[in-house]
Amino acid sequence: MQFLSQLKAGQRAIISAIEADEFLFHRLSALGFRVGRPLSIMRQANFGGPIQVRLGTTDVILRASEAQRIHINAI
Amino acid sequence: MKRIALLGMPNTGKSTLFNRISGASARVGNWPGITVDLLSAKILLGGHIVELIDLPGIYDLHGFSEDEQVVRHFLTHNPVDLLVVLLNSTQIDRQLSLLLQLKKLGFPIVLALNMADEAKRAGITINTESLSTALALPVIQISAKYGDGLPKVLQAATEIINQQQAKTNPQSIALLLQEENEIEHEMQALVQRHVQIPATLNDDTTDKIDKLLLHKWLGLPLFFGAMFILFQLIFTVGAPIQEGLAWILDLFRAQLLDPLFAGTPHWLSGLMLDGIYNGVATVAAFVPIIILFFLVMSMVEDSGYLSRAAFLMDAIMAKMGLDGRSFVMMLMGFGCNVPAIMGTRIMRSRAIRLLTMLVIPLSLCSARLQVFIFIIAALFAPKHAALALFALYVMSFFTMFLTAVLFQNQYKNTEPFILELPPYRFPTFRQIVLRGSHEVKHFLNRASKFIILGVMLVWFLSNFPSTAAPASLDTYAGKIGLFFAPLLDPIGINHELAIALIFGFVAKEIVVGALAVIYGLQGDALMAQMASQIDWVQAMSFMLFTLIYTPCLSTIATIRNESKSTAFMWLSIAWSLALAWIVSFVFYQSARYLGF
Ligand SMILES: Nc1nc2c(ncn2[C@@H]2O[C@H](COP(=O)(O)OP(=O)(O)OP(=O)(O)O)[C@@H](O)[C@H]2O)c(=O)[nH]1
Ligand SMILES: [Mg+2]
Numbered sequence: 001m002q003f004l005s006q007l008k009a010g011q012r013a014i015i016s017a018i019e020a021d022e023f024l025f026h027r028l029s030a031l032g033f034r035v036g037r038p039l040s041i042m043r044q045a046n047f048g049g050p051i052q053v054r055l056g057t058t059d060v061i062l063r064a065s066e067a068q069r070i071h072i073n074a075i
Numbered sequence: 076m077k078r079i080a081l082l083g084m085p086n087t088g089k090s091t092l093f094n095r096i097s098g099a100s101a102r103v104g105n106w107p108g109i110t111v112d113l114l115s116a117k118i119l120l121g122g123h124i125v126e127l128i129d130l131p132g133i134y135d136l137h138g139f140s141e142d143e144q145v146v147r148h149f150l151t152h153n154p155v156d157l158l159v160v161l162l163n164s165t166q167i168d169r170q171l172s173l174l175l176q177l178k179k180l181g182f183p184i185v186l187a188l189n190m191a192d193e194a195k196r197a198g199i200t201i202n203t204e205s206l207s208t209a210l211a212l213p214v215i216q217i218s219a220k221y222g223d224g225l226p227k228v229l230q231a232a233t234e235i236i237n238q239q240q241a242k243t244n245p246q247s248i249a250l251l252l253q254e255e256n257e258i259e260h261e262m263q264a265l266v267q268r269h270v271q272i273p274a275t276l277n278d279d280t281t282d283k284i285d286k287l288l289l290h291k292w293l294g295l296p297l298f299f300g301a302m303f304i305l306f307q308l309i310f311t312v313g314a315p316i317q318e319g320l321a322w323i324l325d326l327f328r329a330q331l332l333d334p335l336f337a338g339t340p341h342w343l344s345g346l347m348l349d350g351i352y353n354g355v356a357t358v359a360a361f362v363p364i365i366i367l368f369f370l371v372m373s374m375v376e377d378s379g380y381l382s383r384a385a386f387l388m389d390a391i392m393a394k395m396g397l398d399g400r401s402f403v404m405m406l407m408g409f410g411c412n413v414p415a416i417m418g419t420r421i422m423r424s425r426a427i428r429l430l431t432m433l434v435i436p437l438s439l440c441s442a443r444l445q446v447f448i449f450i451i452a453a454l455f456a457p458k459h460a461a462l463a464l465f466a467l468y469v470m471s472f473f474t475m476f477l478t479a480v481l482f483q484n485q486y487k488n489t490e491p492f493i494l495e496l497p498p499y500r501f502p503t504f505r506q507i508v509l510r511g512s513h514e515v516k517h518f519l520n521r522a523s524k525f526i527i528l529g530v531m532l533v534w535f536l537s538n539f540p541s542t543a544a545p546a547s548l549d550t551y552a553g554k555i556g557l558f559f560a561p562l563l564d565p566i567g568i569n570h571e572l573a574i575a576l577i578f579g580f581v582a583k584e585i586v587v588g589a590l591a592v593i594y595g596l597q598g599d600a601l602m603a604q605m606a607s608q609i610d611w612v613q614a615m616s617f618m619l620f621t622l623i624y625t626p627c628l629s630t631i632a633t634i635r636n637e638s639k640s641t642a643f644m645w646l647s648i649a650w651s652l653a654l655a656w657i658v659s660f661v662f663y664q665s666a667r668y669l670g671f
Contacts, residue, residue, distance in 0.1 A: 023139060023423065024491050030084065030134035031493065032169035034259065046291050049390030050399070052496060056168045057197070057276060059496035061386045063393070066491045 002074055004039075004053070005067035012040040013072035020069045032058045033070060077125045077236045078153065082146070082177065083161035084170050085132025085421075086497055088189040090114075091506075092161060092219035093129035096229070100513040101129055102414070104376035105500050106403065108132065108421035111142040113149060121233035125156075131420075136176050141420035151249040154242035157235050158182045159228065164194035164201060164216060165276075165498075168266045174210075175258045180248050184212050185231045191216040191223060193498065198277035199270065206269040220503060281498040285383070294387045305371055306468065307461055313364035314448060314460075321360040325598035328352060342541075346534060353597045354530025354588035358522060361445045361587070365518055366511050368441050372410045373510040377502040381406065385494055395476060396483030398492045401431040405475055408438025412630045416637055426488035432634055433486075433647055434478050436626050439471040442583035443626065447618055449587045453602035454614040463615070467622055474623055474654060521582060529578050529585035533592045536574060545595060552593065566620065566659040567613040567667075576620065582627040612671050616663040623655035 007013060015037050018028060032055035033039075042052040042059065050061040081089040085107030093101050097116035102109055114129040130149060131142040138144075160177060162170040167188065174186060188194075188201060194216075207214040213231040217224030266272075288297060332352060336344035375381070384406060385399025392402050400421065408415035415435045422428045439447075447467055451460050502510075536552040543549030548557060548570065555577065556563075556570020563573050575589040591597050594604050609617075625631060625648050635644040 022137065024493075026135050026137040027491070027493060030169070030172065031495065032166075042285075043289060043291075045289075045294075045386055045390055047390040050386055050492065052289070052386065057165050057199070057272060058169055060493060061382070061389075061399075061496055062493040063389065063398075063491070066493055 002072050003068050004070040004072050005051075005064045007041045007051075007072070007074065009041050009043045011074060012038060013074045014038050015070060016073050017071040018069060019071070020066075024066070024069065028066075028070070031060050032056055033060075038075070039072075077120075077123050077156045078128065078242070079120075079125055079157045079159060079232060079236070080128040080130055080149070080155050081159050081161060082130050082173075083132060083189075084134055084163070084173055086495065087132065087161045087163045087170070088219040089132065089161050090129050092159075092187070092189070092217070092225075092228075093127065094509065095219055095222060095225060097127055100509045102513075103506060103510075104373075104381075105379040105497050106376060106381045107495050107497070108142060108418060109376075111417050111420040112145060120229065121237055123236070125236065133173070135173055136180075140423040145420075151245050154245055156183065156242050157232055158184050159187055159232060160184050161187050161189050161219075164188040164190050165197050165199055167199075167201065167270055168272060171262045171265060172258050175261055178210070178212070179258075182243055182248075183235050185228060185235065186210065186212055186214045187219075187224075187228050188214065188216045189219050191218045192221060193278075196278040198273045201271075202269045206265065209265060209269065220506070281379075284499055288380070288383055289386060294383075298384060298387055302468075303465065305375075306464065309364065309368050309371060310448065310461060310464060313367050314452060316363045316367075317360050317448065318452070320363060321357065321598040324356040324360060325600075328356070328597070345538060346531065349538075349595045350531055350534030350592055351527060353591040353595070354533070355522065355526060357449075357591040357597055357601070358445070358526055358584050358588045361448070361584075362515065362518065364445065364448065365441055366515060368444065369410060369514040370507055370511055373507055374502055376407070377500055377506065379497045379499045382494055382496050386496065389492060392479075393492075395479035396430055396486060396488065397427065397434070397479050398490065400492070400494065401427070401434070401479075404431055404435055405438050405472075408435045408440060410441055412436055412438060412440050412626050413633045416630065416633045419637065422490060424488040424490035426486040427490045429638060429643060430479060430482060430486035430488075432638060432643075433482060433650070434475040436630055436634070436647060436651060437471060437474045437478060437623060439468055439622060440583070440626055443622060446579075446583055446586045446621055449590075450605075450614050450618055453605045454609070454611050467618060470619065470658075471622060474658070478650070478654070518584075521584060525582040526584050526588055529581055530588040530592050533574060533578055533585075533589040537593050562656070565664070566656065567609075567616045567663040568620065568659075569609065569613070571608070572613075572617050576617075576624075579621060580625060580628070582629070583621065586621065612663060612666045615666070616659045619662055620655045620659045623651055623658055625651050 015033060015035050018025060018033060037055060039053050039055045042054055044051045050063050051067060052059060052061050081093055083089050090101040090103045090110050097118050099116045101114050110129060110131045116127050118125050118127050130146050133143045133146045160174050178184060203214045203216055215224055215227045217228055288294060332348055336348055381403045385403050388402040389399035392398050404415045404418050407418055412435055416432055419428045419431045447464060451463050455463050537550050538545050539551060547553055552574040553570055556573040559573050571593050575586045578589050579586040591601055594601055596604050631644060634647050
C-alpha cells in the first residue's frame, strides 16, 4: 500500500482509499478525489511544499500532510 | 416577490453571470472564494420583478467554512423559487455531484453549464439534450464571460417561475440536508453516457505557462520580479499623471475659484478653498493612479496567478503558521484590506483565520500608496523615488512575516491545505472597465464620506482659535501636536505631521488632504513647502509609521465583524501601533546616529 505523498512528479496512480475526517473527506471528494479514480502528479513545490495533482480535468494542490490521507496503487 | 439564487462550486462564474443578468458589478476573479457574502439585485423577468441572489461558492452541502455556511443558512432560512446551478463545463465530471445533491433536496433547478468556450477548446462535448432528459431539468450550455446562451437561461428560468406556485420549504430542506448519500454512482453513469472528455485535453496553454511560472527554482524569483515590475509600472506611469492633474486642479483654483470667492468673508473662502478644495483636490489628483492600480490588480486577480502564488509560497508560509491562501489574502490586501480580511472566510480553522487577519492590516493598501507617492515625490530625488517605494513594500512583507512568526504559537492550527488550480484566464475589456468603475465609485463614496468631513475638521483645528496664526503651535492642532510630542518627537514626527497621522486613523486618504490643509497649499507649492520643513529621514519615519499603524476605521470594523471579538480587534490595533512606533523609532534614531 502506498500513499499519495510518496509519489514523484510524472507518476500516475489510482485512488484506493481515503482516510480523513468528515470535513476533509467531503472537500476532497468535491474536488474529485474518489476511490477508483486515476490521478497523476504534475509537480512538487520546493522546500517540501505542496504537490500538484491532476484528476480528470481538475488540478488541485495539497500539502504532504493531506496527501498522506490518500491511499493509492501506482500504475 | 419571486426569488432566484445562483449556486455552484467556487470559481464557476456565478458572479460573472450575476453581473451579466443584473448589470451589477460584483467582484469577479479567478480565485475560488472571491464572493464570501450574499449579494442581491432586482431584475425584471417575464413581467415579474424577481430578486436574483449571488451566493458564495460551495463544494458540497457539508462544508463548514464560513462562506459555505452563508449558503447553508440561506437555503435553510429562505424560500426560493428557482436555483440556477452553475457548473464549470470542463470539470463537469466532478462538479455534477453538487447538482445531484441539490436535486435530491427537491429544488426547482435550471442547470447552466458555464465556460462553454473553454470546454470547446479543450475538446469536451456534452450532450445537453440527453443530459437534460436524464436529469429531468433544463440544461443549457453558456459562457457567462462572453454572454453566450444567456437568453436561453433566462427563458428557462421564466418558464419555471411562471408555472410553479409553491416556493421551497426551508424547514424541510434543513431536515433533508441531514440525510443524503449515494451520489457517486449516479454521477459516474451520467458523465459516461452524456459527456465526452478526451484523454488529454486539447488545450495545453495553461500547462505550458505553468512549466515556467511554477518552475522549481525560477518560480519564486519570477513572482517577485513580476511584482517589482508591476509596481514600478504603476509608479512611472501614474506619478506624472497625478502631478499633471494636481497642476490642473491648482490652475482651476487660481483662475476661477480665487476670483469667485474674493468678495466673501475671510473664514468662508478659507474653509472652502484652503480647507475643502485644497484637501479634496489633492486627494482627487490620485484617482488616475488608483484606477491604474486596480486595472493591474484586476488583471492579476483574474489571471489565475493568485493560486500559483499560493502554491509557490505555501512551504514558506507554513513555517509561520499560515498557508498559501493567507499569502494570497496579503496580496489582495495591496488593493484594499477590507475585502482581503473578508476573504479569510474560506478558512475553516479559527486560529489560522485570526492569524491571517492579524497580518493583513500590515499590507500596503492603495490608500497608503497614495500617501507614499505624494511624500516620496515631495522629498526624494526622482532617482531614489522608486527605491524608497520598493523599500516600503519590502517593509510591508517584513512586518507581516514578523507578526505571523511572533503570534503563530498563540494561533496554532491544523487546517488542511487543499486548493484548486484554475486555468489561466484573461479578463475581457468589459470586465476590466467594470472593475475600474467600481473602484472609482468606491473611492468617491469614501471621499464624500470621510475626506470632506476630515479635511474640514483639520482645517478647523489648524485655523482656530482665530487669535492664533494658522498652523502655529497656538492652534488646536498645534496643542494636540504638543500633547503627543513626547511620543512623536523621538520618531521625528513634528506637530504638523502629528495631526495628519491622527486623522489617518480614520482613513489614509485623509492624510494627503490633511497635509494640504495644514500647510494651506496645494500641488507643487505644497511639496516645496514640505521639503523645506522636513528632511527625508523624517519623511521615511512618517511613512513607516503610516504603513504599519491601523489602516482605517473600515478595516477595524471589518476585523471586529469577521472575528466576532472586540478583544481581538483591540489586540490588532494595539499591536500595529506598538510595532509602528518601534520600527519608526529604530529607523529614525539609527539614521540620525549614522549622521543622516
Ligand atoms: N472562459 C470563461 N471564463 C469565465 C466564464 N465565466 C466566468 N469566467 C471566469 O471565471 C472566473 C471566476 O468567475 P466568478 O464570476 O468570480 O466566479 P464565482 O463563481 O462567482 O466564484 P466565487 O465567488 O469565488 O465562488 C473569472 O476569472 C471569470 O472571468 C466563461 O463563460 N468562460
Ligand atoms: Mg462570486
